[in-house]
Each structure stands twice: as structure tokens, then as C-alpha cells.
Amino acid sequence: MTAIEGSVVLVTGGGRGIGKALVEGLFERGAKKVYATARDPRTVKDTRAVPLALEVTDPASVAAAAEQAGDVTILINNAGVSMQTSFLDSPVDDVRKDFETNFYGPLLTARAFVPVIERNGGGHILNVHSVLSWIGLAGSYSASKAALWSQTNSLRLDLAPRGISVTGLHVGYVDTDMTAAIDAPKSSPVDVAAQALAGIESGAFEVLADDLTRQVKSGLSADISVLYPQLVA
Numbered sequence: 367m368t369a370i371e372g373s374v375v376l377v378t379g380g381g382r383g384i385g386k387a388l389v390e391g392l393f394e395r396g397a398k399k400v401y402a403t404a405r406d407p408r409t410v411k412d413t414r415a416v417p418l419a420l421e422v423t424d425p426a427s428v429a430a431a432a433e434q435a436g437d438v439t440i441l442i443n444n445a446g447v448s449m450q451t452s453f454l455d456s457p458v459d460d461v462r463k464d465f466e467t468n469f470y471g472p473l474l475t476a477r478a479f480v481p482v483i484e485r486n487g488g489g490h491i492l493n494v495h496s497v498l499s500w501i502g503l504a505g506s507y508s509a510s511k512a513a514l515w516s517q518t519n520s521l522r523l524d525l526a527p528r529g530i531s532v533t534g535l536h537v538g539y540v541d542t543d544m545t546a547a548i549d550a551p552k553s554s555p556v557d558v559a560a561q562a563l564a565g566i567e568s569g570a571f572e573v574l575a576d577d578l579t580r581q582v583k584s585g586l587s588a589d590i591s592v593l594y595p596q597l598v599a
């Protein structure tokens with residue numbers, strides 16, 4: 367169990383969307399200090415947060431953030447991108463960008479911050495996955511989030527004996543810039559953030575933040591046609 371009260375948290379992509387809601391929720395729960403990262407730290411508007419420059423795909427930027435935020439006890443890997451790729455038609459560079467940001471970004475930050483969190487007596491990592499980790503409907507975004515889910519599961523095993531708990535957050539559409547062009551029911555970032563932070567405090571391995579996500583997860587052990595009915599239509 368990791369208490370948020372009194373903790374020092376770093377939220378990647380903490381200036382907008384789900385990250386901004388996470389920063390607000392952390393202060394509501396009594397976090398002592400919250401680093402909110404953005405590629406341009408001037409875009410972080412919450413005056414309670416410590417703005418920090420971070421490009422998660424750049425090892426030097428990650429190392430600099432870990433140097434500056436040496437008091438972190440909780441790392442939240444929220445930053446992500448959705449390149450809307452088609453595996454057959456999109457530039458391979460777009461496929462790589464989904465993986466660089468959504469898989470290698472959290473990997474670089476985990477490697478940089480695990481020693482920091484350990485030095486500070488242990489703590490927690492929350493990785494923001496997606497319902498699309500479990501259903502391949504969004505090209506390389508789905509694939510990168512499936513890979514991140516697997517990374518999270520491995521890290522959880524590695525880090526448990528080192529005093530660091532790991533939670534994965536899965537959710538469907540959330541009302542942020544990422545889904546601005548999508549006309550569908552969306553969860554509120556504040557509600558998703560509240561569930562994620564409750565998951566950190568309860569030591570949940572996974573947080574499934576909406577009905578669609580719970581439904582998709584429950585279909586994973588069924589025949590493939592249950593999750594992909596279009597194959598048998």
C-alpha cells in the first residue's frame with residue numbers, strides 16, 4: 367500500500383488531459399510535492415505543481431528530470447501519443463513513434479526513477495495503459511499499449527522485492543485532446559484520475575476504469591470471435 371498523503375510524485379504529461387487531472391487529484395489527497403512534466407514546462411498552469419521539462423523519448427531529458435526530481439516516491443507514466451496508424455498504410459516512422467512514446471518512454475523513466483524511489487525508501491509506479499492494450503483496433507497504438515501492459519507485468523515482479531508496487535490503468539475513451547475528433551461516449555479525466563489514485567493507495571495491480579474496459583478484459587479468455595465479431599459476420 368502506498369499513501370499519497372506526504373508523497374512526492376512525478377506525473378509525465380502532467381500539464382493537460384488525464385495528467386492534469388492526476389496532478390489535481392494528487393494535491394486533493396495530500397501529496398507533499400508534485401512534479402508535472404511537459405515538453406514545454408511553461409504549459410503547466412497549476413501553480414501548486416513543480417513544472418519540469420521532459421521529452422520521454424530522449425534519454426538525456428529523462429536523466430535530467432531524474433537528477434532534478436531526486437525526492438520522488440511515486441512515478442506516474444501518463445504521457446502518451448496516438449498516431450492513428452494503419453499497419454499496412456501508415457509510414458513506419460509513425461508506428462515507431464507510438465512505440466518510442468508509449469513503450470520506450472515509460473521504460474526510460476522507470477529505469478531512471480527506480481533507483482530514486484528506492485533511495486527514498488520505496489514507493490509506487492502507475493503506468494497508464496488503455497482498453498486498447500487488450501483489443502487491436504488502433505494499429506500501433508494498440509500494439510504499443512499491449513507491449514506496455516506486458517512491460518508493467520514484468521516490472522511488477524522485478525520491483526515487488528525492492529519495495530516498489532506497480533499499478534496498470536486501463537480505460538476506454540476519455541475526454542481529452544487525444545480524443546477531440548472522436549464522437550463517442552467518454553469518461554471524465556477527473557473520474558479516471560480518481561480511480562487511478564485510489565488504485566495506488568489500495569495497492570491494486572490493475573485499475574479498470576469503465577464498463578467497456580471490464581467487458582473487453584472479460585472477453586480475453588473467450589474465442590477470438592467474441593472480441594472481433596466482424597470476423598464472423
Ligand SMILES: NC(=O)c1ccc[n+]([C@@H]2O[C@H](COP(=O)([O-])OP(=O)(O)OC[C@H]3O[C@@H](n4cnc5c(N)ncnc54)[C@H](OP(=O)(O)O)[C@@H]3O)[C@@H](O)[C@H]2O)c1
Nearest residue numbers: 379383384404405421422444445446496539540542543544
Ligand atoms: N484519452 C483517451 O481516450 C485515453 C484512453 C486510454 C488511455 N489514454 C492514455 O492516457 C494518457 C494521457 O492521454 P490524454 O488522453 O490525457 O492525452 P493528451 O491530452 O493528448 O495528452 C498527452 C500528454 O502526453 C504528453 N506527451 C506526449 N508525447 C510526449 C513525449 N514524447 N514526451 C513527453 N510527454 C509527451 C503530452 O505532453 P505535452 O503537453 O508536452 O504535449 C500530454 O501531456 C496517454 O498515455 C494515453 O495513451 C488515453
